[in-house]
Amino acid sequence: MTITDPTVDDRRTLRRSGDNRSPRHRGTIELMADRPAFRTGYMSLLLPAETGEGEARRLIRESVIRALAATDEWPIRIDVVTSMRSDDGHTKRWFVEYETGPYGEVIAQPDQDE
Numbered sequence: 001m002t003i004t005d006p007t008v009d010d011r012r013t014l015r016r017s018g019d020n021r022s023p024r025h026r027g028t029i030e031l032m033a034d035r036p037a038f039r040t041g042y043m044s045l046l047l048p049a050e051t052g053e054g055e056a057r058r059l060i061r062e063s064v065i066r067a068l069a070a071t072d073e074w075p076i077r078i079d080v081v082t083s084m085r086s087d088d089g090h091t092k093r094w095f096v097e098y099e100t101g102p103y104g105e106v107i108a109q110p111d112q113d114e
Contacts, residue, residue: 038076038100043067046091056083056094064098076101079109 047056064075077099085092
């Protein structure tokens with residue numbers, strides 16, 4: 001007997017073989033890695049050119065925290081890699097590297113104001 005509806009046949013075959021994958025995905029290899037617990041990331045931010053160094057670092061920290069909160073992450077380290085004046089002359093682009101970690105934990109940076 002030939003069964004033309006593959007979902008019926010596949011379900012029976014999959015159940016017998018102990019494979020519980022959906023028949024719809026039969027023949028595909030599903031390689032799913034868990035999201036790493038912590039990671040290093042990069043971000044660039046535009047701030048007014050006249051923003052002072054201390055104020056810029058505060059705004060950068062707040063921006064990184066806000067951005068990572070959207071993915072339930074927390075920055076334990078935020079480093080300003082470099083900054084450069086934008087072509088318009090009114091803004092400055094700040095390049096930032098961050099590392100995520102346990103919520104509330106912070107790795108002290110040598111240049112941080114305590």
